Amino acid sequence: MSVSERPLPQPDHDTRPYWExxxxxxxLIQSCLSCGTHYFYPRPYxxxxxxxxxAWVPASGRGTVYAFTVVHRPPGPGFAERGPYxxxxxxLAEGPRMMxxxxxxxxxxxxxxxxxxxxxxxLTPEVSLPVFRPAR
Ligand SMILES: [Zn+2]
Numbered sequence: 001m002s003v004s005e006r007p008l009p010q011p012d013h014d015t016r017p018y019w020e021x022x023x024x025x026x027x028l029i030q031s032c033l034s035c036g037t038h039y040f041y042p043r044p045y046x047x048x049x050x051x052x053x054x055a056w057v058p059a060s061g062r063g064t065v066y067a068f069t070v071v072h073r074p075p076g077p078g079f080a081e082r083g084p085y086x087x088x089x090x091x092l093a094e095g096p097r098m099m100x101x102x103x104x105x106x107x108x109x110x111x112x113x114x115x116x117x118x119x120x121x122x123l124t125p126e127v128s129l130p131v132f133r134p135a136r
Contacts, residue, residue, distance in 0.1 A: 006078030008127050015042045017056050022128045025120040027059040029096055040096035061118035063090040063132060066097060070107040086110050090132050104133035 011019040021028040029040045034051035038059075045052045068088035074080040086102040088110065102110050103119065116132035123129055 006123065007076075008123060009129075014044050018042050019127070021056070021058075022120060022130055023126065025128060027061050027118045027130050028056045029059045029092065029094060030054050031057045038092075038094040038096055040092070040098045059118070060093045062093040062135065063098075063116050063118070065089070065102065065110060065112055065114040065116060065132075066091045067112055068102060068110050070110075088132070090116060098130075101129075101131045102133070103131045109134070 009015070009019055018028055029038050030042060031038050031054065032046035032049060032051055033053040033055055035046060035049045037046055037048045038057070039047050044054070046054060066089040068086050070084050070086055071079075072084050074082065079085075084107050086107050088100060088102045089097050090100055090102075091097050101121075102114075102116060103121070115135035117135045118130050119133045120128040121131050
């Protein structure tokens with residue numbers, strides 16, 4: 001089992017800016033130019049007012065763990081070497097909630113309300129995945 005067996009994101013027209021920024025170790029979210037809502041996951045329209053006037057903006061990278069689970073059984077090839085790992089819903093400081101991994105601490109240290117900061121896991125030279133670490 002290796003990282004090369006891990007399923008990789010397949011950027012499309014709507015998600016390419018997000019993945020290109022992640023490759024540069026920048027976290028981008030979208031902002032509605034009509035109502036000001038920040039949102040994630042990438043979409044070509046605002047989920048609140050349905051405006052198509054949107055822009056990509058940098059996120060601070062700061063977040064709070066809303067909920068999490070510890071995965072003990074790998075879901076498939078490419079995950080077995082990870083051991084128990086944490087899948088979490090992280091509330092970004094800008095408002096959107098995103099699913100990610102918590103890294104850099106033992107799974108039993110993770111808790112709801114934990115302050116975290118984005119980091120990036122380089123899966124391949126072309127693909128980096130936003131993950132979160134405990135904030136210092
Ligand atoms: Zn809007």
